[in-house]
Amino acid sequence: xxxxxxDPAGIQRLLDGMPYHLAQxxxxxxxxxxxxxxxxxxxxxxxxxxxxxxxxxxxxLDLEAVQDTDHVVAVFRIGGRWGAIAKSNFxxxxxxxxxxxxxxxxxxxxxxxxxxxxxxxxxxPEWLVEVDAIAVIPEDGTAxxxx
Numbered sequence: 001x002x003x004x005x006x007d008p009a010g011i012q013r014l015l016d017g018m019p020y021h022l023a024q025x026x027x028x029x030x031x032x033x034x035x036x037x038x039x040x041x042x043x044x045x046x047x048x049x050x051x052x053x054x055x056x057x058x059x060x061l062d063l064e065a066v067q068d069t070d071h072v073v074a075v076f077r078i079g080g081r082w083g084a085i086a087k088s089n090f091x092x093x094x095x096x097x098x099x100x101x102x103x104x105x106x107x108x109x110x111x112x113x114x115x116x117x118x119x120x121x122x123x124x125p126e127w128l129v130e131v132d133a134i135a136v137i138p139e140d141g142t143a144x145x146x147x
Contacts (some may be wrong), residue, residue, distance in 0.1 A: 011050045012095040015087045043087020047074035
């Protein structure tokens with residue numbers, strides 16, 4: 001079934017056709033397909049599984065919010081450019097065409113964000129770490145990093 005989605009845009013169309021459900025669940029891609037509903041995390045996991053079935057690495061990006069809930073997206077790369085698939089009630093946080101040279105370009109305008117790191121696998125699972133960074137973007141568009 002997942003291969004029938006053909007491309008990242010097809011995955012997004014399927015997710016867009018599903019209602020968003022508010023629940024504290026973590027359904028599998030199979031359950032999402034069966035029940036035809038998902039929230040942000042389930043949509044991202046579903047998209048990553050579908051991307052894997054299409055030959056892409058299954059990559060997730062967690063946009064950790066300071067005063068809101070996190071937003072999770074599945075990211076993919078075509079021709080050296082990044083795109084994203086997501087399930088959200090907000091249109092601006094859904095599909096992004098693969099036109100971004102870096103993942104940071106996709107997150108521009110998504111505030112607040114305190115972490116965003118793509119790791120497809122760790123050489124050793126016990127090496128799991130959390131990285132915190134704060135970026136301040138002044139009006140002139142230059143960025144300063146701290147912490």
